[in-house]
Amino acid sequence: MTPTEAARDGVPDGRAGHAPGHPGREEAAVACTGLRYAFGESVAVDGLDLTVRAGEVFGLLGPNGAGKTTAIRCVTTLLPVPKGMARVFGLDVSADRMRVRRLLGYVPQQLSADSGLTGRENVSLFARVFDVPRRERRARVAQALEAVGLTDAADRLAKTYSGGMVRRLELAQALVSAPRLLILDEPTIGLDPIARTVVWEHIMAVRAATGMTVLVTTHYMDEADQYCERVALMHQGGIRALGTPRELTDDLRARRGDDSTPTLEDVFRDVAGSGLDEGGEFSDVRRTRNTASRVG
Structure with missing residues (x-):
């Protein structure tokens, strides 16, 4: 079974009323x-x-210390913010925390899988945490594992998984509640190019089958260019550039006034300046390296 078939057959669709590829037919996913x-x-x-449109794949880019992860933690209700500053599908993240959480799937930078549990047990734990009805849990866990290609490895301990399999397991954990909004914070950090591609294939297959919105942070500009419909470049706590990858590279070429062919990485460097090399703090470096070493 292909990733697309597994996603179509395996992940319940709780996103009625939205057609993939037609953002704007409903409330913004994130505002x-x-x-x-x-x-x-x-x-x-x-x-x-x-603003992240419903149904799109949106990339939030920027150097370490730009504020990306903090912004995501605010949107996911993990950090408290005053009313009116952030909404998810029209729900205020401050006033409607529990209702917002029921709409989300979240894969953080830090590993969320327990190495002492099997893949199935890890996903089952998240099904309970996200209050998936008891009568549906077994089927939903099996469906989520199938959607990310881990059915055959479901009863192995997670500590025996490769780095790419661990990331796919965490994706299954996030998908088991059939989220309308999937938030991925550096989902392929520390993975080799083949494993990165496999993870993204499963993400995009589930998104295509269900129409869910995907908000992702990544430092891999090739990922953002290939998979994101729009990207925002964040620096020093604010948005410095926003548009499709093509729009941003065309804008940079026009400002340069030459015949060069800039890449999204060139746009990143243009926006971030010295922050590309010096952004972040010691804790950012330690957290990133710890995560990379555990999934590598």
């Missing part, structure tokens, strides 16, 4: 208005205005 978050005197997100 941030003047979103601000600070850790003490250090401002991580500073007046962020951002």
Whole structure:
């Protein structure tokens, strides 16, 4: 069975009313208005205005320390923000925290799978956490594992999985609740090119079959260019550029005024400047390297 077939047959579709490829037919998946978050005197997100359309694959890019993960944690209700700053499908993340959480699937940078459990047990645990009805859990767990190609390995301990399999397991954990919005924070960090491609194939197959919205952060510009319909480049807590990858590269070429053919990485460097090399703090580096070493 192909990833697309597994996704179509294996993941319940809780997104009635939306047709993939036709964003704007319903409320925006994510809407941030003047979103601000600070850790003490250090401002991580500073007046962020951002709209993610329902059904699209949206990339949030930027150097370490740009505020991407903090913004995502605000949207996922993991960090508290005042009312009116962020909404998910029209629901205020501050006033409607539990209702918002029921719409989300989230794969964080840090590993969320338990190495001492089997793949099936890991996904079953998330089914309980996300309050999947008891009578549906067994089928939904099996469906999520099938959608990411892990049926044959479902009863092996997660510690025996390769890095790419671990990331696919975490994707199954996020999909078991049939989310309308899937949020992925560096989903392919530390993986080799083949494993990265496999993870993305499963993400895109499920998205194509269900019409769910995907919001992803990544430092791999080739991933953003290939898979994201629109991208926003974030720097120093705010959005500095927004558009399709083609629009952003065309804009940079026009500003350069020459015959060069810039890439999305060139746009990234143009927006981030010195932040590309110096962004982030020690804790950012440690967290990223720990995650990469555990999935590699």
